[in-house]
Amino acid sequence: MAELTKGEIKRNALVKATIELVNNSGFHAAPMSKIAKMANVSPATIYLYFENKQDLVNQVYIEVKAAFTEYAFESFDPKMEVEEGFEIIWKRIADFKLKECEEAMFLAQCDNTPMIDEPSRQQGIKHLQPLLDLWERGKNEGKIKPLSDYILYAYAINPLSFLMIAQKRGGFQLNEDHLEEAYQSAWSSIKK
Amino acid sequence: MAELTKGEIKRNALVKATIELVNNSGFHAAPMSKIAKMANVSPATIYLYFENKQDLVNQVYIEVKAAFTEYAFESFDPKMEVEEGFEIIWKRIADFKLKECEEAMFLAQCDNTPMIDEPSRQQGIKHLQPLLDLWERGKNEGKIKPLSDYILYAYAINPLSFLMIAQKRGGFQLNEDHLEEAYQSAWSSIKK
DNA sequence: TAAAAAAGAATGAACGTTCATTTTTGTTGT
DNA sequence: ACAACAAAAATGAACGTTCATTCTTTTTTA
Incomplete structure (x- = not known):
């Protein structure tokens, strides 16, 4: 160990x-x-x-974001077909948001507030590059709609954050069926 | 006046x-x-x-949420066809997020943090009922996928929050074309 | 036994909130 | 129309508390 x-x-x-x-x-x-x-x-x-409280939060953010993306891309290989690659990444992200709920909640909160300073935020974004590269290739191969990365992310990935928070807050339980439905929604909103 | x-x-x-x-x-x-x-x-x-700081923030949240939903449903009529109703509501929401950017940012921050207490959060959700009713009807008429309201919201509405924040933070500019693309993504992820 | 790590108590600044007054408003009698 | 005045609104200063951070001492490590 x-x-x-x-x-x-x-x-x-x-x-x-x-x-x-x-x-x-x-x-x-x-x-x-x-x-x-x-x-x-x-x-x-x-x-x-840690230098001070701000530094503490910044560092936690960067580390959790790194853990998140490492998890997301673990079984992904850039040589995969676009469809397969996306499905694998999407499902790993979903997995992370459900299993590592605390970490994911923390990221969601940081991403929607001025809690984190700008350099740390930039740092956090960098690790997403493999996904953006995959989308770029998907667009070139005519498999993915030629949309801005922001829009692709908004419709394919970000909804998972909303669902995770809804689940955490109560009532709604995200089961296997829901997850498959969500994946289909995600894919159908970005596939050409 | x-x-x-x-x-x-x-x-x-x-x-x-x-x-x-x-x-x-x-x-x-x-x-x-x-x-x-x-x-x-x-x-x-x-x-x-206001009673105290918490009360101040709670009240602001409730009022802004009310303003948001009033704006969203202004030109909507429950007697409309499902498709038309959804398009009208969606575009009003998009409008609000772009034009009343400050208010929308505030809501996004409240919705993703423990800043607001639970009763006020519940209060804020109530005003969304017309949209949920529309979806219910859409499902009954076989026009909308029979998905949980949470999933419908996650894919049809919530992505706008992500795009608004991305726009506010820099780089990315959300223009008319983007908006139309986003609307198509939204509709195609919930329509049957 | 020296250096590094950790601790608890201490510090000054900043916070939310309240208090004692002052200012503004609206009403009354003339 | 206006002076007198009570009630309401608003204020700036002050309060006690809590916070982030530092200082001095103790404990642990090598």
């Missing part, structure tokens, strides 16, 4: 506590003292690993 | 300032003192109109 130093363990606990507190209370009600307590650490210790 | 009392004017200024500050800095960096200053009002005056 991964050899984690004591420092890495503490840092991970801080990251996890930050995600949990920000998810459940929002940035404004996630004070450093609570984050420290939840991570079983002194407030002062946070400053051994 | 509307006869506004001095109090209503002040209250409106407070609402506007809240939206602007929360949009640009987030709840955590929108202190009452700044909201007051931006509304040209003393901090103490806020408490003549």
Whole structure:
């Protein structure tokens, strides 16, 4: 297994506590003292690993985003056919949003607020490149509508965030059938 | 024209300032003192109109949501054909998100964070009923896929929020062509 | 046993909220 | 029409609290 130093363990606990507190209370009600307590650490210790609160949140965002995209592209190979590649990526993303619900919620919140500073946001976007490349190829091969990447993302990927939040908030339960329906909606809104 | 009392004017200024500050800095960096200053009002005056900061944000949310849905359904008539009704509502919503960008951004932020308390959130959802009714009818008439309202919303309406935020953040410009493409994507993902 | 990591207590700033006054408004009697 | 005045609205300063961050000391590591 991964050899984690004591420092890495503490840092991970801080990251996890930050995600949990920000998810459940929002940035404004996630004070450093609570984050420290939840991570079983002194407030002062946070400053051994992070410059300040903004830096903490930025770093958590970048790391979670990286974990998200790594998960998304894990079984994807750029040599795949466009249809297969998209399906695999889409389903991995759906998987992530359902299984790693806390992380996904955190990303959704960051992506819709001024919580994260601009450089970190840019940094987070970079990892999506393989998907954009796949779409580019799909457009060239006449398999995907020649739409802006923003529109493709809005209709093919982003709806999953909405569904995840709806699920988390109550009532609605996202089951296997729903997921297949959602995938069909996603694909049919971008396929040529 | 509307006869506004001095109090209503002040209250409106407070609402506007809240939206602007929360949009640009987030709840955590929108202190009452700044909201007051931006509304040209003393901090103490806020408490003549709102119980406390949470109440202020809740009320602003409910009011903006009400304005949003009123705008969305303005030219809609429940007796319309399903296709026409949906197109009209969709385009009004798109209009709102582009023209009343500040209000729409505020709603998007509220809908993706724990900023608003649960009762106010529920209150905000109620106004969407005409759209859900239209979908219900569309399903009965075999014109709309028999999907959960959540999924329909996720694919037909919510993508507009993503596009609006992308536009606001930079680079991407949402023009007439984009809008028509987006509408086609929206309709094709829910039509039977 | 020296250096690094961690802790808890301390600090000053900033926050939400309230308080004691002042200003504005609207009503009354003349 | 207006002076007198009570009620309402609005204010700036002040309050107690909480926050992010730092300082000093203790504990752990190597």
